């Protein structure tokens with residue numbers, strides 16, 4: 001059923017579909033939402049954040065065109081679900097989260113599932129230390145009013161960055177940037193709704 005829903009919504013990459021099937025989403029949602037884990041909707045997680053809708057996770061993953069040797073950066077680890085999906089398709093995943101509680105929970109889940117190529121880092125994805133990167137792929141899973149240049153600068157030639165860009169409240173557009181030898185190509189994909197990307201490590205747990 002899960003695969004069928006994703007297929008109907010337009011996901012055609014077999015590897016992505018298979019991977020979505022392999023990652024147990026029920027382990028990434030709140031206990032009380034386990035029965036709804038495979039519905040195609042976003043669900044609340046701790047710290048007032050959300051785990052993205054399966055279609056959006058599959059769509060963004062498909063757009064990244066991942067290969068086994070890729071080094072991937074995710075901004076917004078949240079539950080760790082998207083990172084688990086990425087980990088099956090890429091070489092290494094660094095996922096950054098500004099809430100300690102979410103970072104710790106995501107790290108524990110990913111370890112338990114054997115996603116040993118994922119590193120969960122507590123930090124501010126809008127202001128990463130200069131020595132982090134470059135990456136073959138960058139995926140932002142929180143809404144940005146614009147894509148910071150210091151993030152674009154971490155993209156390898158041939159690299160792809162995907163991010164929801166638009167107002168913090170309301171609808172954003174998924175933007176895909178591709179870096180070539182000669183510059184950056186920008187493409188608008190679909191409309192999405194994400195929780196905002198906020199500056200700094202959260203002071204709350």
Ligand code: SAH
Pocket residue numbers: 049050051052075076077078079080081082083096097098099102123124125126127141142195196197198199200
């Ligand atoms: N990818 C997640 C869903 C992310 S929700 C999943 O699969 O579950 C967006 C997440 O981005 C939230 O957890 C939020 O705390 C985090 N976030 C927002 N701004 C951030 C920033 N500047 N740096 C790192 N994480 C950030």
